[in-house]
Amino acid sequence: MADRSLKDLIGSSQVAFAATVQAIGQSSVPGVAVDDRTVVVRVDQALNAPPEVELGAGSQVTVQLSGDLPKLKVGDQATFFADPAVYGDGIAVSEVGRLRDDTAAAGARAASLEEPSSNMEQALAEIEQDSFITHAEEADLIVRARVVRLEEAQTPELAREHDPLWWVATFEVDLVAKGDAPGLGEGGGSVSAVYANSIDIQWRKWPKPKAGQGGLWLLHKTGEELAALAPFQLLHPEDLQPSTQLDALREHGIGDA
Amino acid sequence: MPLTVVNMIPKSLSGETQQDSEPNIAVNPENPLQIVGSAFTPDPLNGNRAPIFVSTDGGMSWSLRTIVPGGPATRDISVAFADRGGALYAGTLSFSTVALNVLRTRNPFAVTPMTLLDDRGDEDQPWVSAATAGTGAGKDRVYIGHNNFNTSPRTASVELSRDARTAPAPAGFVSRVLERRSNVGQDGPPIRTAVHPDGTVYAAFHRWVSSLPSGPLDFSIDVVMTRDDNWGGGSTPFRALTDPSDNRAGRRVARNRFIRFTGSTGPLGQERIGADLAVAVDPSDSDKVWLAWCDRVGGATSTDWTVHLRRSTNRGQTWGTERRKVTNAKNPTIAVNAHGVTGFMFQQLRGTGAARRWVTVLELSGDAFRTRTRHVLHTALASDPPRQFLPYLGDYIRLLAVGDDFYGVFSGSNLPDAANFPSGVTYQRNANWNTHTLLRADNSTPVQVSVDPFFVHHSP
Numbered sequence: 001m002a003d004r005s006l007k008d009l010i011g012s013s014q015v016a017f018a019a020t021v022q023a024i025g026q027s028s029v030p031g032v033a034v035d036d037r038t039v040v041v042r043v044d045q046a047l048n049a050p051p052e053v054e055l056g057a058g059s060q061v062t063v064q065l066s067g068d069l070p071k072l073k074v075g076d077q078a079t080f081f082a083d084p085a086v087y088g089d090g091i092a093v094s095e096v097g098r099l100r101d102d103t104a105a106a107g108a109r110a111a112s113l114e115e116p117s118s119n120m121e122q123a124l125a126e127i128e129q130d131s132f133i134t135h136a137e138e139a140d141l142i143v144r145a146r147v148v149r150l151e152e153a154q155t156p157e158l159a160r161e162h163d164p165l166w167w168v169a170t171f172e173v174d175l176v177a178k179g180d181a182p183g184l185g186e187g188g189g190s191v192s193a194v195y196a197n198s199i200d201i202q203w204r205k206w207p208k209p210k211a212g213q214g215g216l217w218l219l220h221k222t223g224e225e226l227a228a229l230a231p232f233q234l235l236h237p238e239d240l241q242p243s244t245q246l247d248a249l250r251e252h253g254i255g256d257a
Numbered sequence: 258m259p260l261t262v263v264n265m266i267p268k269s270l271s272g273e274t275q276q277d278s279e280p281n282i283a284v285n286p287e288n289p290l291q292i293v294g295s296a297f298t299p300d301p302l303n304g305n306r307a308p309i310f311v312s313t314d315g316g317m318s319w320s321l322r323t324i325v326p327g328g329p330a331t332r333d334i335s336v337a338f339a340d341r342g343g344a345l346y347a348g349t350l351s352f353s354t355v356a357l358n359v360l361r362t363r364n365p366f367a368v369t370p371m372t373l374l375d376d377r378g379d380e381d382q383p384w385v386s387a388a389t390a391g392t393g394a395g396k397d398r399v400y401i402g403h404n405n406f407n408t409s410p411r412t413a414s415v416e417l418s419r420d421a422r423t424a425p426a427p428a429g430f431v432s433r434v435l436e437r438r439s440n441v442g443q444d445g446p447p448i449r450t451a452v453h454p455d456g457t458v459y460a461a462f463h464r465w466v467s468s469l470p471s472g473p474l475d476f477s478i479d480v481v482m483t484r485d486d487n488w489g490g491g492s493t494p495f496r497a498l499t500d501p502s503d504n505r506a507g508r509r510v511a512r513n514r515f516i517r518f519t520g521s522t523g524p525l526g527q528e529r530i531g532a533d534l535a536v537a538v539d540p541s542d543s544d545k546v547w548l549a550w551c552d553r554v555g556g557a558t559s560t561d562w563t564v565h566l567r568r569s570t571n572r573g574q575t576w577g578t579e580r581r582k583v584t585n586a587k588n589p590t591i592a593v594n595a596h597g598v599t600g601f602m603f604q605q606l607r608g609t610g611a612a613r614r615w616v617t618v619l620e621l622s623g624d625a626f627r628t629r630t631r632h633v634l635h636t637a638l639a640s641d642p643p644r645q646f647l648p649y650l651g652d653y654i655r656l657l658a659v660g661d662d663f664y665g666v667f668s669g670s671n672l673p674d675a676a677n678f679p680s681g682v683t684y685q686r687n688a689n690w691n692t693h694t695l696l697r698a699d700n701s702t703p704v705q706v707s708v709d710p711f712f713v714h715h716s717p
Contacts, residue, residue, distance in 0.1 A: 014302040031313060031320065031366060052273045052301040054698030084302040085368045088320030089268045089685075094368070158442050158465075159474050159518045160406075161381060161532065161652065162332070162355070201297060202332055202355060204646040 007123040009097040013081035016048035016120070017055050019063075021076045028060040029092040032085075037065040039072060047079065047120050053091065062092035069098050076100075132245060133252050135238045139218035141179035142255055143191065144243050145171035146214035153194055153229045162203075164196035168230045169209040171217060177246060178255025179219075181231060193219050193232040207234045216241040260619075261714040262634055262682040264671060265294055265310050265319040270301060271686040272697040272704055276644070279651030280710040282666040283336040283385075285343060289659045290315045293338070293345055293365050294666055296651075296710045299330035307331045307352060311366050316664065316712045318685060324362060324370050328352030333382050335655075339397035340389035340454065344422045347371060348383025348401040357383055357403055359416060359430055374426045375416065379406040381446050382532075382652065383416070388452040390419075390488060397422040398488050400458055402448030403432070411436035413444035413462035413481075417489045435483050435495050437506045441465045445478060445518075446652070447534035453543035456488045459573065460495055461536045461548055466513065471557035474518045474531070480511040480550045482536070482573045498573045510567065510576050514552035526606045526613060526639035527649040530562045530587060537591035537599075540658070544572050547599060549581075549589035564589045564603055568625055580626040588651065590665070592658040598623045600663040600715070602656045606639055613639040615650065617667045619713060633679045634713055637670035642706045650708065665713035671695065672706045682711070 010016060019041035028040045040062055046055035055061065063080055065071065072078065078100050082093035136142060149170035173188040183189045196203040218239045219232035226233060234240075249255060266273060277296040285291040294310035300323050307330045308321035325331055325347065332350035339346070345365040349358045357380035360371040381404040389395040401416040408414060413436045418429035436444055445463025452458050461482045469475035483506060484498035496506035517524070518531030533551035549566045553559055566581035566589065583589075586605035593599050601620045608614050616636045622629040656665040670677070673688035673695060686709075687696040695704035 014300075014304045029320070031311075033367065050301060050303070052270060052275075054269060054272060056699060059698075084300055084304045084308075084323050086320055086322055087267050087269050087301065087308065088318075091269050092368075158468075159531075160443075161446050161529075199644075199646050201646045201648070202350075 004097055006099070006119055007126055009081040009099070010048055010120070010123050011127050013096045014083050015053070015055070015093060016079060016081045017043050017061070018045045018047060018077070018079045019043045019061065021072045021074050022060070024074060027062045027092065028090045029062050029086050029088045031088070032062055032092045037067065037071065039063050039065060041080065044077070048124060060090055062090065064092070064094045066095040066098070069095065129248060132238060132241065132248065133254070135236065136178070136218060136249055136254050139178065140221045141181055141191065141219040141232055142177040142249065143171060143173045143217050143219070144175040144177065144246065145173040145191070145217055147209045147211055148172045148190070150209065150211060162200050163198055164203055165198040166194050166226070166229055167197040168192050168194050169234070177216070177249055191219070191232060192230040193217070193234050194222060194226050194230040195234040205237050207237060207239045209234070216243050216245050259716055260632055260680050261316065262678060262680055263316055263319070263712040264682060264684045264686060265710045265712050266671070266686045267320050268685045268687065269698060271695070273301060274705050274707040275299060276646060276649070276708045277710050278668045278708050279333065279648055280654060280666040280668050281335040282655050282657060282664060282712070283338045283345060284657050284659050284664045285338045286340050286659050287343060289662065291366065292316050292664065293336050294319070294710060294712065295331070295334045295336050295347070296668060297330065298710070303329045305329065306370055309336070309365060310710065313366060316714050317683070319712070322365065322368055324365065324368060325349060325360065326370050326373060327354070327358055335383060335385045337385040337387040337399070339387040339399065339422070341395055342389065342397060342422050344397060346385050346387055346399050346421065348385045348403065348416070350380065350383070354378065356380065359401060361421065361428065372426065374428045375430045377407065380404065381406070382448070384447070384449055386450045386452050388454055390456065396420040398452065400450040400452060400460070400489060402450050402460060402462070404444060404446050404448060405432055406443065408434050410440050410442045411444070413448050413464070415448065415450060415460050415489065415495065419488055419490060433489065433494055435460055435462055435507065436464060438464060441467050441476065446532040449534050449536045451536045451538040451546065453538045453540065455543050456486060457538065457543035458485045458489050458495070459483070459536050459538055459546050461534055463532065463534060463550070469515070469557065472517070475557055476516050476518060477513050478516050478552070479509045480514065480534070480548070481507040482510050482546070482548060483507045484573050508573050510548055511550065511552070511565070515556045516552050524560070525562050525585065525587060526615060527644040528587065529647050532652060533564070533587050533589055535589045535591045537593050539593040539597060540595055541597060545570050545593070546573055547591045547593065548576070549591055549601070551587055551589065561585060562587060566591070566601060566626070581620070588654045588667070590654050590656040592656040592663055594658040594661045594663060596623070596661055599625070600656050600658060602654060602665050602667065604650060604654065604667060611640065615639050615669060617669055619663070619665065619715065621715070635667065635669045635678060635711060637672060637677050641672070642670060642708060661717050663713070663715040666710055667713065668708050668710050670706055671709035
């Protein structure tokens with residue numbers, strides 16, 4: 001396997017931790033099939049993991065080593081990048097990448113600092129920002145605006161469990177960062193966007209504007225089905241961003257911002 | 258111990274706070290120690306596959322395997338084992354595409370992703386049941402009730418395969434429409450199936466007859482039972498049972514019932530209503546079939562949501578009087594064990610105002626509910642935890658019987674208070690039962706209360 005950057009490793013895995021191999025051919029999670037690439041490691045430091053998943057220092061994780069990477073022996077230390085496999089009394093993961101030096105561990109996130117302070121933190125921040133930029137490039141209209149009106153747009157003829165319950169938000173715009181639309185000029189204007197107001201599980205993460213809410217809104221042109229309701233729609237959790245993201249748009253030459 | 262209740266969240270996820278609602282369960286009849294569960298539980302690490310719950314010790318302990326393709330979680334999901342061979346089948350609405358996915362794995366206890374057998378958009382609420390026909394290894398017969406909007410207005414359908422275990426995709430799966438009458442433009446979401454080893458397959462659904470002037474969410478429905486006597490074979494299955502009033506396939510067990518279909522609001526506690534249905538067949542006598550559903554007895558001006566339980570002893574041709582009627586309840590589920598004992602589980606909203614509680618009950622009866630044994634499995638304040646999304650507890654729960662044993666699953670508040678579990682409970686996740694506090698894996702940091710799935714096992 002060719003050398004991979006820290007950012008690539010983080011971006012292609014769901015969890016990262018620095019750990020020391022304790023046992024080969026064993027599992028700390030009952031029921032996990034074991035071979036000579038199954039190792040039990042002791043976590044020295046969690047580097048990228050959500051709070052729901054406990055990877056505190058000293059905890060054990062079973063790692064199915066990648067067949068593309070060298071085997072390890074007891075006592076070896078590495079930074080593991082992995083995807084989930086089993087959650088039981090402990091956790092088992094499938095390795096997707098590995099760093100043997102301290103590139104990541106040495107730069108582990110320092111929670112007390114507000115600014116990115118490590119290679120890992122920097123890589124995570126870059127991945128997040130890349131995602132935003134990609135999303136911004138896909139948006140048809142980006143405006144700094146606040147919500148001035150919310151109204152139900154359409155009652156379905158026949159109710160379904162997973163109805164989106166379309167509503168329309170009207171935005172008062174003071175800056176157009178990308179794109180154009182009727183009713184918008186240099187000094188701003190107003191624009192409307194349809195959004196799913198349902199709290200059904202299917203729509204729970206769609207953005208749901210609140211009265212008076214302000215920020216940077218990434219809007220997408222509506223398709224034929226929704227065009228009669230509004231020219232734009234909100235359809236992604238990243239469609240509302242803090243206005244400070246305007247700087248990132250400028251840095252990447254997106255729109256007129 | 259005859260009755261066991263187990264919180265299914267494993268110890269390593271002691272910090273999780275998701276709304277793990279709408280659970281389902283499958284028990285391997287060849288080895289009832291092997292059990293699989295599902296719920297709206299996302300992969301905590303947000304990977305590209307959703308987890309299922311697995312147990313290899315009869316439900317006493319559980320872990321999660323991330324083997325369901327389609328994203329880090331699922332929308333609707335249900336699961337079933339056939340009688341032999343150990344293959345697990347799942348019907349899901351994909352997290353990524355919302356399409357109906359029919360899935361299979363030869364071994365749900367491994368970490369190999371399930372195989373996609375069928376994939377079709379504009380669908381709702383797949384509900385899987387299965388059996389094995391023939392001798393020796395036999396052939397897996399799989400029946401997935403689904404609301405197929407591609408066939409509107411007659412949407413109540415069953416996706417079935419008569420030989421699903423090993424064939425490559427689509428493994429013989431085809432969709433068959435159950436609805437034979439006109440309707441308001443679609444049928445209701447729940448289509449439930451029950452399979453008997455003699456080849457009898459029952460499938461029930463809500464026929465939405467008409468809209469009502471009392472409101473856009475008000476409908477008049479029929480509760481319809483269909484039957485096939487040869488494993489759903491041929492191009493026009495499920496026509497063995499006709500209604501004497503119009504000679505069409507599908508016996509209308511209840512007619513012109515009022516429902517308020519609150520798909521995205523929650524008038525029953527924090528839960529939505531409008532689509533509750535269950536069916537079960539006696540494994541020792543396919544003539545005996547049970548049906549449960551919910552409707553609003555009081556009509557448009559009422560607030561009730563009432564479970565009805567009825568039985569037929571002549572293959573669905575006629576139906577006796579109501580065996581149970583439970584007000585302000587939902588999620589009925591039925592199973593019949595090898596000795597003809599009927600299990601009936603449901604979730605009832607009891608009390609008033611801020612004191613209202615969700616109460617999950619298992620009732621057992623060997624005499625068609627002339628007498629019954631009642632077990633309260635769980636009781637918790639209806640207002641806590643706050644809803645994260647709908648459905649709050651789920652649009653269904655499930656009860657199964659293997660031999661004489663009943664196996665079930667429900668979702669509810671995970672507040673660690675012994676008073677909430679009158680029949681006892683076992684937690685895998687960390688909790689302080691004296692302070693009624695959930696704890697993270699460090700066994701000291703408090704965790705907020707959420708909705709968890711709970712496994713139920715009753716052994717005579």
